[in-house]
Amino acid sequence: MYDLETRKRALALVAQGRSLNSVSRQTGISRSAIRRWQLGIAPVSVKAECPRCSPQGRLPKAPVAYAYLLGLYLGDGHIIHYRKHRAPSLSIACGNSWPGLIDDAEDAVHALLPDNKVFRVRSIGCTYVKLYSKHLPCLFPQQGAGKKHDRPIILEPWQQEIVNAHPWGFVRGLVHSDGCRITNWTTRMVSGKPKRYEYPRYFFTNKSDDIRRLFTDTLDQLGVSWRRTNPWDISVARRASVALMDKHVGPKY
Structure with a gap:
């Protein structure tokens, strides 16, 4: 170990x-x-469960799951090493309103470290998907003390390689953690009468400049149009871009 x-x-x-x-x-x-x-x-050498520890520095065997889990971690995840435990713990906070999200998070964690036990801890309004492993700092080098928006969040070259290869998984993880799909509405005058129009929109909200930049850079790579609505919020509202997001990301469920 x-x-x-x-x-x-x-x-x-x-x-x-x-x-x-x-x-x-x-x-x-x-x-x-x-x-x-x-x-x-x-x-x-170390066990094959953590390719990052090997002298070759290989990529994780489940890159699609890793891209999604990386997005979840940067949004609503944290890694803590308590003194009473031999290994640090990864916790992904998932709202209880989205049972499908909880299942997806658990599946991604299990795919990444199949030999480790994954379990759920229920709290008020949310469920934490948790796992203990000594290899978490290897797999998530962005872990550290304090809040993410108070420290630099920069992907390692091997992480960026995975994100470039599986960008939709990364975007999906970010949206499912710190984003949402909503329906906006507006009214227009048609033949002298107000008519209501509804249209879907995706939002992503995060205080970290670095994490927002990772999100928008990946959207640029995918050809998704976006705009900043305030210092913390990123909006995707153009019809073609929303259709792409619906196809590859979708709302929480």
């Missing part, structure tokens, strides 16, 4: 003449694990 750099660092401390007990106390790694690494009983 330990990544390659952690194992190398522990073995380097032992090579300096440190005792197994002192290295164990400093690193938090069990003495027996360090001993197995010394003897070559345990491989220095």
Whole structure:
């Protein structure tokens, strides 16, 4: 469960003449694990469940699920490492009004880390889709202390590669977390009488300049017209663009 750099660092401390007990106390790694690494009983590479930890730095095996989950995480997700737990936890907040969204979030998490248990924690008005894994910082390097809009949110090159290959999955995750599809209406005078017209529109709202930019850059890549209605809101209202969003994203359900 330990990544390659952690194992190398522990073995380097032992090579300096440190005792197994002192290295164990400093690193938090069990003495027996360090001993197995010394003897070559345990491989220095990590389990295949996290391709980012491998020396080759491969992409996740479920890139479509990852693109969607990345959008959910940047919107309504957070990663926390409590001292009482051995591994950090990923939580995706999903409104209880959208049971389909909860199912989709759980499916995406399970596809990304199929060997880890995914579970739901119910709260007032929402359900958290949760998972514990030591590899979460590898898969979501944007994790960190504080709110996302208070720190830079920049995709790693390998993440951008996935987003470029599966842009609709990424947009769908962002909209399903911090967006919505609504129906606007207006009135026009026709033959001297007011007539009501309705039209659908997508909105995306996020305080982070970086996350909004990731959203709009991806829309540009897809040929979706958008405009900023205020500092935090992005609107998609043109008929052809809404049709594209309906085809590939759709409302929460």
